[in-house]
Amino acid sequence: MSSLETKLGRAIFRNPVLGASGCTGHGYEMAEYTDLSRYGAVSLKTVTYHARPGNPPERVNEVPGGIISSIGLQNPGPDVFLEEIMPKALSALDRDQIVVSVAGDTVEEYVELCQRTVERYGDRIAAVELNAACPNVNHGTGYFSRDAHAARELVAAAKGAVEVPVFYKFNTNFENYLEVATAVSETGVDAIYTSNTPMGMKIDLRKKRPVLGNVVGPVCGPAIRPIGMLRIWNLYQAVSVPLVASGGARTWEDVIEYMLAGAAAVGVGSAQFPHPDIVPQIVSGLEAYVEREKLDSLSVLVGAAHR
Amino acid sequence: MMARLVRSCQITARDTLYEFDCPELAGKARPGQFVEVALGEGDSSFLRRPISVFDCDGESRFSLLVRTVGRGTQRMTGWEPGREVDVLGPLGNGFRWPERAGVCVLVGGGIGLAPLTYLARRLLAEGWKVRLLFSPRREDELLNALPQREELEIRCAENRAHLPEVLEELLANADCVFACGPEGMLETVARTTMERGIPCQLSMERHMACGIGICLGCAIAVHTPEGLTYKKVCKDGPVFRAEEVSFHEQP
Ligand SMILES: Cc1cc2nc3c(=O)[nH]c(=O)nc-3n(C[C@H](O)[C@H](O)[C@H](O)COP(=O)(O)OP(=O)(O)OC[C@H]3O[C@@H](n4cnc5c(N)ncnc54)[C@H](O)[C@@H]3O)c2cc1C
Ligand SMILES: Cc1cc2nc3c(=O)[nH]c(=O)nc-3n(C[C@H](O)[C@H](O)[C@H](O)COP(=O)(O)O)c2cc1C
Ligand code: FES
Numbered sequence: 001m002s003s004l005e006t007k008l009g010r011a012i013f014r015n016p017v018l019g020a021s022g023c024t025g026h027g028y029e030m031a032e033y034t035d036l037s038r039y040g041a042v043s044l045k046t047v048t049y050h051a052r053p054g055n056p057p058e059r060v061n062e063v064p065g066g067i068i069s070s071i072g073l074q075n076p077g078p079d080v081f082l083e084e085i086m087p088k089a090l091s092a093l094d095r096d097q098i099v100v101s102v103a104g105d106t107v108e109e110y111v112e113l114c115q116r117t118v119e120r121y122g123d124r125i126a127a128v129e130l131n132a133a134c135p136n137v138n139h140g141t142g143y144f145s146r147d148a149h150a151a152r153e154l155v156a157a158a159k160g161a162v163e164v165p166v167f168y169k170f171n172t173n174f175e176n177y178l179e180v181a182t183a184v185s186e187t188g189v190d191a192i193y194t195s196n197t198p199m200g201m202k203i204d205l206r207k208k209r210p211v212l213g214n215v216v217g218p219v220c221g222p223a224i225r226p227i228g229m230l231r232i233w234n235l236y237q238a239v240s241v242p243l244v245a246s247g248g249a250r251t252w253e254d255v256i257e258y259m260l261a262g263a264a265a266v267g268v269g270s271a272q273f274p275h276p277d278i279v280p281q282i283v284s285g286l287e288a289y290v291e292r293e294k295l296d297s298l299s300v301l302v303g304a305a306h307r
Numbered sequence: 308m309m310a311r312l313v314r315s316c317q318i319t320a321r322d323t324l325y326e327f328d329c330p331e332l333a334g335k336a337r338p339g340q341f342v343e344v345a346l347g348e349g350d351s352s353f354l355r356r357p358i359s360v361f362d363c364d365g366e367s368r369f370s371l372l373v374r375t376v377g378r379g380t381q382r383m384t385g386w387e388p389g390r391e392v393d394v395l396g397p398l399g400n401g402f403r404w405p406e407r408a409g410v411c412v413l414v415g416g417g418i419g420l421a422p423l424t425y426l427a428r429r430l431l432a433e434g435w436k437v438r439l440l441f442s443p444r445r446e447d448e449l450l451n452a453l454p455q456r457e458e459l460e461i462r463c464a465e466n467r468a469h470l471p472e473v474l475e476e477l478l479a480n481a482d483c484v485f486a487c488g489p490e491g492m493l494e495t496v497a498r499t500t501m502e503r504g505i506p507c508q509l510s511m512e513r514h515m516a517c518g519i520g521i522c523l524g525c526a527i528a529v530h531t532p533e534g535l536t537y538k539k540v541c542k543d544g545p546v547f548r549a550e551e552v553s554f555h556e557q558p
Contacts, residue, residue, distance in 0.1 A: 025521035033395075033519060045523075053558035054537055060516040060524030062354045067516055071523050074537060211514075221353055273517040274345060274355045276395075 003290045003297050004283070006040060006265050008242045009190025011127045011165040013040040013096060013265065016298065017255060017282050020195075020246045020269035021046050021101040021131065021169070022071065026085050028092035033276035036092055038283045040265060043169075043193075044089055046101040046131045049109035051077030056213035061202055066221020066248065067270055068200050070214035073103065073134055078113055082120055096126050099167065103131040105138055107154050111161045118162040126165065130158055133171035133195050146174040148183040155187040167244070169193035171218075172231040178238045185239040192239065193267065196228035196247035220270045222248040229261050236262025236303050250278065252285025259298065260305040308332065312390045313368065318452045322418065323384055324361065326370040327392065333369045335397055336360045338426035339485075339510055339546045342371070342396035343518040346379050356380065357515045357541070359422035359487075360397060362454060372452050374418040398518050399545045402426050402485055402508055408434035409482035414474065414496050415441050416467075416488020420449055422510050422545075426485060431458050438462070438477045442470050442492065467492055474499055481505055490554060497549035507549035513540040528553035 004015035019027070021043035027036055036042070054074025061068050075081065089098060100121075102113035114128050132144035132151060144151050155168050168189050170180065173196065181192055197218035202211040210216075228247030235243055245258040246267030255266045271278050290298055310329035317323050327333075332342065343355035356379045361372040375381050386392070402422075404411070411430060413423045420441060427437050441450060442464035450456065462477060464470040470492065478484070478500070486496040487510035500507035513525040520542035529538045529551045535558045538544065 023522065029520050054523065054526060056528075056557045057526050058514045059526055060514050060522065062352070066353055069516065069522070069524060074523050074526065270353075270516065270522075273522055274343075274353060276517070276519060276521075 003295060004286060005297070006299065008127070008167070008244065008264060009165050011190055013126070015040040015283050015286065016259070016265035017279055017286070018043060018099070018244065018265055018267045019272065019279060020267035021129065023269035023272050026089040027098070028088045030272075030276055031092050035277070035280045036097070037094070038280035039093070039097055041097045041099050041126055042093055043099040043101045043129050043267070044085075045075060046073055046103050046134065047075050047078055047081040047113065048073055048102075048134070049078065049104040049113060051075065051080070058211055058213055061211045063200065063202055063219060063223065065223030066219055067273070068202050068212065068217050068219050070212045070217030072214060078116060082116060086121055090121070090124055095124050098125040099127045099129050100125055101129040101131050101169070103134040105136055107157050110154055111157050114158050114162045118164055122162070122164055127167055127190065128158070128162065128164055129167040129169050129193060130154060131169050133169060142171050142174065145170040146176065146180065148176060148180045151180050152183040152187055155184050155189050159187055159189065165190035167191045167193050169195060172196050172235075173198050177231065178234060181235055181239050185241040189241055191242040191244050191264070192235070193244035194228065194231055194235065194246060196224055196231050198224065198227065220247065222250055224248050225254060229257065232258055232261040232263050236306060252282045252289060255282060255286060256289065256301065259301045260303070262303040262306065264299070264302050308394060309391045310394045312386055312388050312392055314388050315386060318372070319446070319448045321375045322372060322449055322452070323375070324370055324372050324452050325383070325386070326368060327394075328368055329394065330367045332394065332396055333363050333365065333367050336363045336369055336425075337397065337401035338429050339401035339422050340397035340399050341422070341518075341545060342394045343398060343515070344371070344383075345393035346382055352379055352382070354516055355395065355518065357518055359510070360425055361421050361452070362425050362428065372418070372421045372424070395518060399541060400543065402510075402546050404430065404483060410436045410438070410480055412438045412440060412474070412477045412481045412484045414484065414486035414488065414492070415439065416492040417443070417446055417449070419486070419488030419492075419510070420452070422487050423485060424453060427459060428455060431455060436460070438481070440464060440470070440473055440477055442467065442488070467495070471495055471499055478503055478505060483507065486510070493552070494554045497552060497554075500549055508546050509549055509552060510545045511540050511547055511552065512545065515541055517541070528557050534558075
């Protein structure tokens with residue numbers, strides 16, 4: 001077994017460094033700038049049940065230690081995704097590297113997206129990821145992240161509908177996030193993936209107006225890493241499901257820190273924007289670390305700071 | 308890739324020209340493309356800054372004309388020759404022009420002059436007659452950055468209100484127009500050229516996070532046969548046809 005090999009429930013990845021959804025395109029867009037074979041996996045940009053045009057500009061801006069953004073989940077919907085985008089993703093990534101991220105307004109919409117994906121590409125992907133942090137027309141943003149009952153129902157339905165591993169990705173910026181995670185862990189979900197991005201705002205002094213067209217948006221990047229660290233720490237004590245951290249990971253040291261707090265794998269998001277080749281660099285750093293520390297497997301570090 | 312700063316030269320109180328040695332980039336860059344410049348290590352300036360290729364010798368050297376508007380561009384003014392700067396590029400689509408030389412009009416609003424210089428160099432080399440309309444006149448010190456000043460027919464507009472008048476004059480027997488500058492100005496140029504049926508390309512700007520088409524941060528509303536849709540300024544642009552750009556309506 002390779003010392004970086006990472007198990008998230010039934011899914012096995014070559015290493016614990018994952019390209020986070022929305023920050024890694026669909027893999028193939030990155031091929032020119034990085035070595036995709038070095039990614040543990042790539043969560044493709046979330047596809048929603050109905051195509052979404054996305055939010056009006058401006059959509060991104062720099063803040064201290066990161067960015068504020070409001071993309072509005074722009075995507076062309078499942079038909080274009082399955083017909084045109086998936087074939088390109090398959091040509092750029094190996095089977096064990098592809099995680100398909102889906103989102104809908106209702107449990108039924110999520111389930112149908114999972115089923116359509118698996119019918120077409122079930123033997124060519126590693127897992128599906130339920131993006132529960134997204135806007136929800138009927139119940140408001142993050143409904144499936146903050147309603148424990150709805151979250152459990154969602155994950156149970158998806159797990160029952162498809163054979164492939166199922167990840168649940170949620171935003172921990174709700175007071176009851178441990179309750180939600182506990183409810184979800186009871187479904188046998190393969191991994192819980194956290195996006196720890198709080199909402200923020202920035203105002204343009206010259207225009208005297210909010211910078212973002214959508215006025216508000218999540219903050220990500222190194223600035224939020226300590227928040228993510230605490231959430232992973234608390235989640236590790238609350239549930240026994242494999243955890244994936246995301247929030248400000250930029251270096252191999254950040255990945256190790258998240259693992260010590262309890263993450264089995266780490267999603268790298270916005271750090272790829274300024275440095276599209278950063279994931280291979282992080283993985284090389286981890287390889288050197290394992291060698292230096294004479295570890296049989298990096299996985300022995302998961303949660304080690306609790307012991 | 309790394310580009311070595313060969314020299315920098317202050318053009319106006321707030322505009323600086325940076326010349327880099329980087330054969331890998333200079334050999335590929337086309338007019339209208341841009342580079343993403345890393346400001347340095349650390350979390351304090353997280354994103355790169357998108358800057359147009361101002362000029363390029365096609366072999367080893369390229370330059371950037373940068374206006375100091377904030378902390379990042381301020382930091383750049385402290386860069387000493389010999390410094391190795393991390394750049395990504397060339398990025399984006401760039402300008403296109405017909406093979407057969409003719410008459411063209413370049414319209415630059417302020418620092419929007421930046422991407423038009425390399426274009427002018429290439430057009431002149433291919434035998435085009437190049438007219439440059441610069442606005443506003445009070446910033447005309449910026450024209451000192453132009454290497455091929457004598458070969459251009461240069462006119463200045465006092466301000467945005469005066470611009471359409473001068474533009475009308477310059478459009479006489481023009482085959483195509485290329486413009487970069489504030490959106491209000493670009494809208495005026497688009498309207499004027501469309502009324503006259505003269506093909507026009509606009510270099511657009513948006514805040515960017517990645518510059519390579521993965522974040523969807525640089526959305527611009529564009530008319531397509533399928534209707535109004537968002538495209539990426541970094542990948543589908545930054546250059547768009549005037550009739551494509553939707554200045555107000557969003558999808
Ligand atoms: C394709 C493209 C080509 C450009 N070419 C040039 C050029 O040749 N010369 C030049 O001087 N400027 C150019 N710009 C604008 C330049 O990118 C910004 O002025 C620069 O990023 C500001 O950085 P700052 O840290 O100094 O300012 P900040 O303090 O970050 O912000 C000051 C202002 O700069 C703009 N800005 C900030 N960050 C970005 C960003 N990531 N993307 C776009 N705009 C931003 C905003 O309007 C903001 O109000 C170009 C922009 C784009 C998108
Ligand atoms: C521009 C942008 C787009 C994103 N799009 C998605 C998305 O479509 N689906 C999703 O699950 N997360 C999305 N995210 C969240 C990231 O996957 C990640 O969880 C978050 O940015 C925190 O990680 P980071 O600090 O490393 O960026 C997006 C983040 C950014 C910055
Ligand atoms: S800046 Fe990221 S897609 Fe254009």
